[in-house]
Amino acid sequence: MSMFRLYAVVACLLSLALAQPFAVLAQEENLEEAIDAVLEAWNTSASPGAAVAYVDSGEVVFEKAYGLANLEHGITWRTDTVSDLGSVSKQFIGFAFALLAEQGRISLGDDIRTHLPSLPDLGATITIKNLFHHTSGLREIYNTLYMVNRRPGDIIFQEDAQKLVSYQTKLQFQPGSQHLYNNTEYMLLADIIEAVTGEQYHEWMTRNIFEPLGMMDTTIMHRQGQVISRVATSYVREQGEFTQRYDNSTLQGGGGIYSTVEDMTRWIANFSSHQVGTAQTFEILTESGFLNNGESLDYGLGIGVEQRDGVESWSHSGSSAGYRSMLVYLPEQERGYIFMTNTPSLGAPAQTLTQAFLGDVLDTTAEEDEGEEEEEIAEAALPLEDPTLYTGRYLSDELEAFYRVQLDEGILILRHRWLGEFPMEYRGEDEFSFSNRDGSLSFVRDDSNEISGFVFDNGRTIGVEFHRFE
Template identity: 30%
Template sequence: MKNFKLQLTVFLFIIFQINHLQAQIQKGALTENMTVSSEISPGEKHQYTVKLDKDQFAFFKLLQKGVDVIITTYDANGEKIEDFDSPNGKNGPEMITLTSSNKGKYIIEVSPIDKNEPRGNYELHIEKIKLKAVTLNQKVDELFTVWNSDENPGAAVAVVKDGAIIYKKGYGMANLEYSIPITPSTVFHIASVSKQFTVFSILLLEKEGKLSLDDDIRKYIPEVPDFGKTITLRHLATHTSGLRDQWSLLNLAGWRYDDVITKEHILKIISKQKELNFNPGEEFLYCNTGFTLLAEVVARVSGKTFSEFTEANIFKPLKMSRTLFYDDHEKIVKNRAYSYHTDKTGYKKSVLNYANVGATSLFTTVEDLSLWTLNFSSAKIGDVTLFNKMNTLAILNNGKTFGGALGQFVGKYKGLNEIQHGGADAGYRSYLTRFPDEKFSVIVFSNIADFNSGKMAHKIVDLYLHDKIKVEEKNVKTTTDEIVIDKNILNTYVGDYELQPGLIVSITIENGQLFALPTGQSIVKLKPLSATEFKVEGVDASFAFIPTSDGKISSAKLSQGGQIMNAPRISPFDAATVTLSNFVGRFYSEELSTEYNFVEEGGKLILKHSRLSDVELNPTKKDVFTGSVGQTEFIRDSNNVIIGCKVSTGRVQNLWFKKLL
């Protein structure tokens, strides 16, 4: 659902991986029971070989020691197989798996993510080599080999097909302190997968004639400010309301991840807001606030708490006996999994103290969630009309769609119709994907922050639906490999492009190759598709440069997932011209009830707050700075005196702070 650390929105929520021109260093062969240790420097690629017979499965573990690396595997013909990079930074394990199709030498390649970070060390070890799995169940187990241990957190899986659970299993530990294993009956917090239950509750009440999706939210919750624009329940359920995100607001106000956060806390901060990010219906921007409000609408209309309503109208009829909305952070839940993350010392607890529901906080098991998925093909609650309404793509004011429906996302996966949503809170990672035409669903829960539940779910989909999915054919020689663009043309693209406040993409050139560096992210290669359009390597996205009538490049656009983001080119800025003392002072936000203190230290402008870590701000434009809080724009009056500033992050725009001193 979110990352509670203060940081900029990543490049369209994708963390790009570096694929830079680097020096290859052959490090020799790996053998079983052998551990290799090495130091790696920026710009290096370390390559290891491992001999595998046909149809073997190999599992490797790499321990990072002060350097964040990406591991890439190649087959016996030198063709790339897969990248491995967990979000655990410069310390902790990276788990690598490799399945051989033919006998030969396979390659394990290690390279630093950031070409600018200092050198670091790592250890690489072969954990296991065995015959690859044959049956479907064995193949699923093989996917989870790296988590199937009593020494680490893990995952629970359920596969549903044609009205029945055809596979379910747990891997790893639900509780490391007491060595309690994960089973299909283990209860997980599933974060944003909760949202579809909130929408379903609203639709049940609409079916009874007690409300309408097109009602104004202020009809039910008058505490929501009057922004002069109607915000409907439909806007809330499709992330198109324009409301600022509750977690981002609390972040900016100094709340910690492990603070107790109740519904009342969220409603109070919403009630103080004075602006929207955009007019309702004009844009899509993921917003948890809307679903907290929807849950409160259910409570006020039904006369029951949201937890009571969902228990009576959803969980009990579907016999989801281990499922509840967790609205009391002190409540005892039997058989629950606790969540973890990793650092250089090993596994650490990720404490979660939520006492709010709607956007998150559904506790359930993979077995119970399977019963939820079965309801869509054999209805015990709701009906086809309700399901179709829930699955219909939302439409923006301009008539366009964006992949979002009511509380879930609808699209295609390898040619198949898919309805899905993922979740991430603390160390919990959850994913539910449904393929209605195939009457097939996959559920994956995990209790470790490094885990990619969506990726693992789709690997399971690939196994069970291999005869139905469409795989794009790979040409031996693609046209992109043949495109050569004159260096003088490439030089005209070099510069900075602003995707959104605080998110700038810097385009550079090196050895005739273009690279893009988004604010706060790793550099990524751009491969030419034409003279003006480039593929962002590693993801399904493209970056195009837009010339004016006189041939100058005035803007660019990023295309990804059916969305297009315009990025005007911004003029080079000389940071040396900034007088930092002009921006020193105390600033107060009435909307957050909090104060920021900007001070000059060591030639830098530093943002200080009583509960936040100090944030270094870097000047990017006149009166504009960026840092881990996003963008801070200082505002001057008619006398050129600074009177306040506006802070913008990915899900909060133009939050006003008045200067006090």
């Protein structure tokens, strides 16, 4: 080869080598512009903020923070700002059980009473898988306690889950027959971790998952008022102004994990690197559950598992107080992102973020089309001949809670001393809905055709029986 030809080859290779970083840089700049546009509402110095990070093949390609972590002191969001993951936490306890199952220390088919023997026998076997797949038939803790005397933001302790189940007298449905999202189940899963390992849940998770992955800013809030360094304050906008929305619970398993987008990139990278766990661990984590009739739930151990147009995705959203989060990962492409914010009041950017990061593989525009449904028109309440048939006081022995049904200027009102008043709207056949809250009442008649009680459905808690005693 002549010297001229050699120089030409070297020059060509050198130009290609130099061009590649510039091409990558241009791609990153275009990505930043796209994400800046999506998160424009968060990118101010006068509102709550957010942080986002994107991982490709185990490498952090993009991470950026926007807006304020604390309005009172003007503290900006950073990529190492700590925020509550909400239900994105559920995949971590799923991963913990996958590790323990792989080690032979537990079986996902175990009866939960094997590990928590103080729980009552409700007439059917509830397995660990039932808890993970939201198919147990147990009461949902939030919706149930909101029927007693608590409001959103009130304290819920970890021990409340077992106490709630201990007073449940029958299942909402047979295990595996229905899917109803439920945080009680995941609180019990945290208790099972403690029973199996002999360690406190937050300590075991830190020692076996967070620290080995280098997630040194990730912690589990296990006591009320716990101080967490660099944590963002959560806000909601009410009457045009931002106000704080407190996270007072010590709920573990279903939530309670505080982390940063920097730490979460390490978690996402582990999906492909298997620094902690093995390929089998992730197979256990992401195997979808099924109902008894064979219907797939598209849900593994605390993480959504979906196939769309031949592309598999793992995902979960999170909500706690004013905190919101979203994680999406494509295992075959080894690409994913994490989004975290300290307010829900600036919008829900998950779909547009997914399109910006992963739209070349995963088309989310179909979701947008599917979401454009006609607005439902509320049905008018039916006339009621004799509303006095339903008035009286009603008690739930299970919850030790009572309500009054009273007639006020021709309108039936469900009243609770601490929770307020709920105008009732007749739907026929002794059934009522409410004009100012979700839920419904179905009144029950005795053998003499007299009203003897009602059954209260409140979101994810259904079939709570109240009997009439006045």
